[in-house]
Amino acid sequence: xxxxxxxxxxxxxxxxxxxxxxxxxxxxxxxxxxxxxxxxxxxxxxxxxxxxxxxxxxxxxxxxxxxxxxxxxxxxxxxxxxxxxxxxxxxxxxxxxxxxxxxxxxxxxxxxxxxxxxxxxxxxxxxxxxxxxxxxxxxxxxxxxxxxxxxxxxxxxxxxxxxxxxxxxxxxxxxxxxxxxxxxxxxxxxxxxxxxxxxxxx
Amino acid sequence: xxxxxxxxxxxxxxxxxxxxxxxxxxxxxxxxxxxxxxxxxxxxxxxxxxxxxxxxxxxxxxxxxxxxxxxxxxxxxxxxxxxxxxxxxxxxxxxxxxxxxxxxxxxxxxxxxxxxxxxxxxxxxxxxxxxxxxxxxxxxxxxxxxxxxxxxxxxxxx
Numbered sequence: 001x002x003x004x005x006x007x008x009x010x011x012x013x014x015x016x017x018x019x020x021x022x023x024x025x026x027x028x029x030x031x032x033x034x035x036x037x038x039x040x041x042x043x044x045x046x047x048x049x050x051x052x053x054x055x056x057x058x059x060x061x062x063x064x065x066x067x068x069x070x071x072x073x074x075x076x077x078x079x080x081x082x083x084x085x086x087x088x089x090x091x092x093x094x095x096x097x098x099x100x101x102x103x104x105x106x107x108x109x110x111x112x113x114x115x116x117x118x119x120x121x122x123x124x125x126x127x128x129x130x131x132x133x134x135x136x137x138x139x140x141x142x143x144x145x146x147x148x149x150x151x152x153x154x155x156x157x158x159x160x161x162x163x164x165x166x167x168x169x170x171x172x173x174x175x176x177x178x179x180x181x182x183x184x185x186x187x188x189x190x191x192x193x194x195x196x197x198x199x200x201x202x
Numbered sequence: 203x204x205x206x207x208x209x210x211x212x213x214x215x216x217x218x219x220x221x222x223x224x225x226x227x228x229x230x231x232x233x234x235x236x237x238x239x240x241x242x243x244x245x246x247x248x249x250x251x252x253x254x255x256x257x258x259x260x261x262x263x264x265x266x267x268x269x270x271x272x273x274x275x276x277x278x279x280x281x282x283x284x285x286x287x288x289x290x291x292x293x294x295x296x297x298x299x300x301x302x303x304x305x306x307x308x309x310x311x312x313x314x315x316x317x318x319x320x321x322x323x324x325x326x327x328x329x330x331x332x333x334x335x336x337x338x339x340x341x342x343x344x345x346x347x348x349x350x351x352x353x354x355x356x357x358x359x360x
Contacts, residue, residue, distance in 0.1 A: 003239050004206040007213075012239040037356045044253050058261065061238075063253045066354040077238060077257065093264045097237025177357065185353040 002099050002195065010073045013191055014097055018122050019104035020114035021055075021083030024143040024174040028104060029062045029078055031177040032184060036064060056082040059094045066188065076188060083118065092125050100191045101138035102183055104174070105160055107150035112159060119160060137190040140169035141183045146176070204235055204298040205332040212242055214331075218324040219244035225317045228305040229288060233325060234260050236298060250304070259292045259302050280318075282311055293318045296326040 002013045017025040026048065033046040044063035051057050060080040065073065081091040103122065105115040126133050142156045151159075153171055161169055168186050172179025219231045223245050230245035232252055240256035263281055270278035280293040284307060291303045291314055301322050305314055 001203045001237065003204050003235050003237070003241065005212065005241070006206055007209040007211070012235075014237055014239075032355070035357045037358045045251060047254050047258070058265075061254065061257050063257070064355070075253075077253075079238075079257075089268060090265075093261060093268060096264060097235070181353065181355055181357050184355050188354045 001097055002191075008073070009071065010075065011195075012075045012077065013099045013188075014077050014079065015100045015102065015187055015191070016095055016098045017078065017080040017102045017104055018091070018095075018118070019083060020106055020111060020118040021085075023083060023104045023106040023111070023115075023118075024141075024172070025080040025083065025104045026050075026056055026060050027143075027174040028102070028141070028172075028180050028183070029060050029080055031174055031180045032064065032078065033062055035177055035181075038065065055084065056080055057087075058082065058090055074192070078184075085117075088121065088125070091121070092128060095125055095129055095131075098131070098136070100187045101136060102141060102187055103138060103160070104141045104143050104172075105156060107142045107144045107156060107171075108147055109149050109151050112151065115156075115160060134165075137187060137194055139167055139183055139187045139190070141172050141174075141179060142169060143172045143174050143179075145171045145178075146173045204241075205329065205336055207241070207332055208335075211328055211332050214328040215242050215325060216244055218321045218328075222303070222317055222321040226303065226305055226314045227309060228303050228314070230304045231321075232256060232259075232302040232304075233295070234292075234300045234302055236260055236264070236300060241299065245304075247304070255302070259290075260300060263292050263294070263300055280315065282315075284311070289314075291315065291318060293322055295322040296329060298329060299325060301325065 002011060004011050017028055019025055029046060047061045049058035062078040063075060065075050079094050081094045123133050140161055142153060161167060170179045170183045174180055215233055222231050228245060230243060230247035230250060232243040233241040234256040235241055238257040238260040240252050243252050266278050266281050280291060283290045287307055288304055289307045293301045295301050301318055303314055303318055
C-alpha cells in the first residue's frame with residue numbers, strides 16, 4: 001500500500017498492469033517510458049525481468065513522478081505481471097502492496113476466454129492477499145483496437161465491466177501509444193482522490 | 203500498512219543507518235518497504251539507482267519467502283549475494299520493512315549480519331512508535347493539491 005513520508009513530503013503509490021499473456025502490458029510501460037513529458041530526473045529506468053524471448057518472467061518496473069501535483073512529491077511505481085498462466089505465484093508476489101490496477105484486455109474475439117480467465121485470476125489473487133476488489137481502484141483498457149478481428153467495445157464492456165459499479169474503460173492501441181496516457185491518467189487520478197477522500201488507510 | 207512517517211522517524215532511521223554504515227564500513231544502507239518503496243538511505247548511494255534497487259530487493263525477498271514456504275521453512279530472514287567488489291544483504295526487519303546493505307566484498311557477511319540485526323531492531327522499534335502515534339493509520343494529505351484538472355502525465359510533443 002502507498003507510503004507517506006511527511007518529513008520529505010513524499011507519497012509513493014504502486015500501480016500494477018494486469019491481464020492475459022501478450023495483451024500489451026509491457027508495451028504500455030514502454031510507451032509511457034518513451035513518451036512521457038517529465039522534468040529532468042523525474043523518470044526512472046524501465047527495468048524488465050524478461051526471458052530471452054522478451055516474455056515477462058517476473059515483472060517490468062517503471063518509477064515515474066507526476067508533474068502537476070503541488071504540495072507532495074508524488075511517485076508512482078508502475079509494475080506489470082507476467083501474463084502466462086504458469087506464473088501465478090509471481091503475479092501474487094507483484095500484487096503485494098498494490099494500490100491500483102490497470103487491467104489490459106486483448107480486444108480480439110479469440111482472446112475473450114483468456115481475458116475472462118485472467119480477470120477471474122486477478123480477483124482470486126487479490127482475495128488471497130486479503131484485498132477487497134470492490135475497494136481497489138481499477139480501470140480497464142481494451143487494447144489492440146487496430147486489429148481486424150476485434151470485438152466491439154460494447155461486447156467487451158458486457159464481458160468485463162458488467163458489475164454493480166462500472167469502472168472507466170479505454171480503447172487503446174498501445175503499440176502506437178493510443179489510449180496509454182488516458183488510462184494512466186485515469187488510474188492515478190482515481191488513486192489520489194481515493195487517498196484524499198478517505199484520509200484513513202485500512 | 204506502514205504508518206505515515208515524520209521527521210523524527212526519519213531521523214531515528216538515519217541515525218541507526220549511520221551507525222551501521224560506520225560499523226560495517228558499508229557503501230550504502232537502505233530501508234525499503236516490503237511493497238518495494240525506498241523509505242530512506244544513507245551512505246554513498248548517489249551512483250546507485252536506489253529506487254529500482256528497492257523494488258528489486260523487495261521482490262527478490264518476497265520470492266525467497268515464497269521459496270521458503272515451498273520447502274516448509276518459515277524462517278528465511280535474509281538474502282545475501284556476494285560480488286567481486288560489492289556484496290548485498292537484504293534482511294527482514296518487521297512486517298513492513300527490509301534493511302538492505304551494500305558492502306565491500308572483502309567484509310565478512312557474518313559481521314554485517316550481526317550489526318544489521320541490531321539496526322533492524324532499532325528500525326522496528328521506531329516503526330512501533332510511529333504506529334502508536336496514529337493507531338488508525340491516518341493519511342494526512344491536506345497539503346496535496348490536485349485542484350488542477352489537467353492530466354498528471356502528458357505525452358512529449360513530437
